[in-house]
Amino acid sequence: MKIGLIGCGNIGQFLLKSLNVDGFLDGSQIDAVFVRNKEGYEDLSHRYSTSFYDDFQTFLQSDVDLVIEAATVQSVQQYAREIIKHGKDLLIISVGALADSSFFDELKALSELNGKKVYLPSGAIGGLDVLKATQLTGQLDSVTLTTRKPAASLTDEPVESELVLFDGSAFEAIRKFPKNINVSIILSLAGIGVERTRVKIVADANVNKNIHFIEAKGSFGKLTLNIENNPMPNNPKTSYLAALSVLSSLKDSHEMLEIG
């Protein structure tokens, strides 16, 4: 499979190494990378044997089957429609873009119309299988997420011990913290939606991990899940697990036998 990539930051470079150097998926590699300004990417282009583009239309015309977005919520809003219309599958890691239900419905309709898949990896959390199974029969009553990150990842203000920066719906959370709380949106999509999913964001001076605590209740019983993620070295806001979840989604897309 030929893959295109939008964004060459932390997750993007991890994917380039995993697919183009380590050979994570036999026969698949990233052949085209879209960045906003390709100057300065010559070294990476050489190291990973891939082509860089800063003109989106030229990038789209490259012969890739699937595009992975690893940039920003805004880039999904800007480019997702065209990618699908051009007959390419799409994998989105900045899933916060889908908090807008009309945009979500539009992408879903476009993917059906064009027979193209949209993959939404679990990112830096787990437990989505439980929410999906229980929500299907309307048996999920409440979902809450408390995200705790190193203070410097969330605010420029000095924080002595901890500070609750946000307490409200997932819809509002991603609007205020688009680089930090995509997890709340995948949780909402699997569960009870962006308005009913409650989110608390805590800046903590005493942690060096990205911690997500999930609680869900329904007629199935109760789920509690606490995940203490190691951050990526070059962008501590982002958890290593988020990058791994992209690889896992890619692998699943090739499998005939599905687990979970």
Ligand SMILES: NC(=O)C1=CN([C@@H]2O[C@H](COP(=O)(O)OP(=O)(O)OC[C@H]3O[C@@H](n4cnc5c(N)ncnc54)[C@H](OP(=O)(O)O)[C@@H]3O)[C@@H](O)[C@H]2O)C=CC1
């Ligand atoms: N779903 C989840 O659980 C998680 C999602 N994320 C999300 O994943 C995304 C990537 O994360 P990460 O790699 O750590 O972020 P980085 O900031 O390290 O990299 C993002 C890259 O995208 C580039 N970029 C920004 N806008 C555009 C654009 N319009 N077109 C092309 N490239 C663009 C930036 O480069 P430049 O500015 O030079 O153009 C930058 O290099 C983020 O949106 C993040 O919030 C992260 C963790 C978990």
Ligand SMILES: O=C([O-])CC(=O)C(=O)O
């Ligand atoms: O990586 C994480 O722990 C969570 C994150 O940044 C996001 O959801 O946007």
